[in-house]
Amino acid sequence: xxxxxxxxxxxxxxxxxxxxxxxxxxxxxxxxxxxxxSGKSTLVRAVSGVLPxxxxxxxxxxxxxxxxxxxxxxxxxxxxxQAVSLPPAFxxxxxxxxxxxxxxxxxxxVSLRDEEIARQALQKVExxxxxxxxxxxxxxxxxxxxxxxRALAQSTPILxxxxxxxxxxxxxQISFMETVRALAHQEHLAVLIALHDLNLAARYADxxxxxQEGELKACGTPRQVLTAELISSAYHLxxxxxxxxxxxxxxxxxxxxxx
Amino acid sequence: xxHRFLPYLWTSLFLLVAIVLSVAxxxxxxxxxSQLRLLxxxxxxxxxxxxxxxxxxxxxxxxxPRTALVLLTGAALGGSGAADQGLFRNPLADPYLIGVxxxxxxxxxxxxxxxxxxxxxxxxxxxxxxxxxxxxxVFVVYSLARLGKTVPTTNLILAGVAFGSFASALTSYLMLxxxxxxxxxxxxxxxxxxxxxxxxxxxxLPFLAIGLxxxxxxxxxxxxxQYGDDQAQQLGLHVTRARTVILxxxxxxxxxxxxxxxxxxxxxxxxxxxxxxxxxxxxxxLLPLSILSGAGALLLADVLARTLLAPQELPVGIITALAGxxxxxxxxxxxxNQGYW
Numbered sequence: 001x002x003x004x005x006x007x008x009x010x011x012x013x014x015x016x017x018x019x020x021x022x023x024x025x026x027x028x029x030x031x032x033x034x035x036x037x038s039g040k041s042t043l044v045r046a047v048s049g050v051l052p053x054x055x056x057x058x059x060x061x062x063x064x065x066x067x068x069x070x071x072x073x074x075x076x077x078x079x080x081x082q083a084v085s086l087p088p089a090f091x092x093x094x095x096x097x098x099x100x101x102x103x104x105x106x107x108x109x110v111s112l113r114d115e116e117i118a119r120q121a122l123q124k125v126e127x128x129x130x131x132x133x134x135x136x137x138x139x140x141x142x143x144x145x146x147x148x149x150r151a152l153a154q155s156t157p158i159l160x161x162x163x164x165x166x167x168x169x170x171x172x173q174i175s176f177m178e179t180v181r182a183l184a185h186q187e188h189l190a191v192l193i194a195l196h197d198l199n200l201a202a203r204y205a206d207x208x209x210x211x212q213e214g215e216l217k218a219c220g221t222p223r224q225v226l227t228a229e230l231i232s233s234a235y236h237l238x239x240x241x242x243x244x245x246x247x248x249x250x251x252x253x254x255x256x257x258x259x
Numbered sequence: 260x261x262h263r264f265l266p267y268l269w270t271s272l273f274l275l276v277a278i279v280l281s282v283a284x285x286x287x288x289x290x291x292x293s294q295l296r297l298l299x300x301x302x303x304x305x306x307x308x309x310x311x312x313x314x315x316x317x318x319x320x321x322x323x324p325r326t327a328l329v330l331l332t333g334a335a336l337g338g339s340g341a342a343d344q345g346l347f348r349n350p351l352a353d354p355y356l357i358g359v360x361x362x363x364x365x366x367x368x369x370x371x372x373x374x375x376x377x378x379x380x381x382x383x384x385x386x387x388x389x390x391x392x393x394x395x396x397v398f399v400v401y402s403l404a405r406l407g408k409t410v411p412t413t414n415l416i417l418a419g420v421a422f423g424s425f426a427s428a429l430t431s432y433l434m435l436x437x438x439x440x441x442x443x444x445x446x447x448x449x450x451x452x453x454x455x456x457x458x459x460x461x462x463x464l465p466f467l468a469i470g471l472x473x474x475x476x477x478x479x480x481x482x483x484x485q486y487g488d489d490q491a492q493q494l495g496l497h498v499t500r501a502r503t504v505i506l507x508x509x510x511x512x513x514x515x516x517x518x519x520x521x522x523x524x525x526x527x528x529x530x531x532x533x534x535x536x537x538x539x540x541x542x543x544x545l546l547p548l549s550i551l552s553g554a555g556a557l558l559l560a561d562v563l564a565r566t567l568l569a570p571q572e573l574p575v576g577i578i579t580a581l582a583g584x585x586x587x588x589x590x591x592x593x594x595x596n597q598g599y600w
Contacts, residue, residue, distance in 0.1 A: 108479025
């Protein structure tokens, strides 16, 4: 499980995260939502240890992740970034094997076991047949799957995803989110995923956390957080929330601003 | 399995051919058979036949030391070029573009203008001064390019080019003003291979062994850095530490090459690109391959430099630019492989 305690981050004098506390249980998908600039990506980067924090802790089973050296941290927590400007010349296989870095020596020598884990990771995201292709030849949806496989190859109990569906078409969005949810539930991963699309969050997350101007405004089930009142005020846009016609989740529909 | 070793086989063969040519060609031609015969006699510790005495003294006094120095220089340029491209994630980065080579050159000329004796330790001071100047250059360029906590590549290259020109200008000024061993400085400009004997070879060897040794072991770190600092660190790399180590090793290597061979462009830029086009982007392979073929390429250029206008010698830098640039463009045009970089 992942426990974020009072995390505060500032860029210069400007505070971009104010004492955010959030828990993600093992086997659970928590969606991080909020308007542009609300601090979603900052939270993901800070939790992954690449941003200096002003205060707060990130714990898993007692360890403070932020005080660990990068190698140790990478054994607890893996990050799936947006698939943009990836080095195109590496093959998919080479890319996924880089997920094994926290277990390799500095020469990066892989064992048969590392190769087996990488193979399984590719299989879990249904991308095994891409193994010999170059990353630069793949579509955005395929690249995003490869990055998910790379994170799975890290064999970590915690998975962070930073808006992985933003550049994907409808088909890839749904299949990607289905894969992430299935992995969380079957492999007992604690998954924190920053999402733009509120309806993807409603449909695939067990819990939803709403960030607004660097503060956590609400956290709970999709039904508790995705209310017309909370969403309208966070996004400065009138919305209606209706029952999804064929799923047991809320559906957020934006109105015209003039209404 | 075999295709993993094939690239090493090809580049080693290329280097071997270049070495044989470099030993064979000069004012006196020494055929391959005589070379082999001499090698066999030397290995078996047999006395030399009279017919080969001249060849033996030419090889041991002139050809071999020169071949060794050129080989080491080429290896250094190929290796540090590959490392710089990976480090800055930029296909244009090479020791000249980021200013390190010019900085090292300034250091070397400063040391030479102080009239050190032409002894082993005197020679040793040249790469040492070049290395200190190269590190200082990296530090200055890095600080100039820094924006807050990040160092954007564009800034780095702009700062590198600007500082490099400054250092080159200062070098030229020093060489013009020098009342001391101007002769040595001019010889250096033409490529240090015109310095005879084994002393320069021995003087660069320790710097190169350390620098290239570290670079060859840094392939995995460089692979990770291709994803950018955030991802590299999230994958478990201590990015700041790895970058510092590689930067120092690449500067050490560049300084060693520059201190006895002057300004030789293009090898550090082209060789890693050709290796990447032919054998893939994995830095664990790319670094040793660039070192091997950098050595081979510079040896061939040096052979041309010695023979084209014989008995006059051309600066080898002219050959690398004249032959290297068209060759590189030809390779680039032929490649259907999109996005090899």
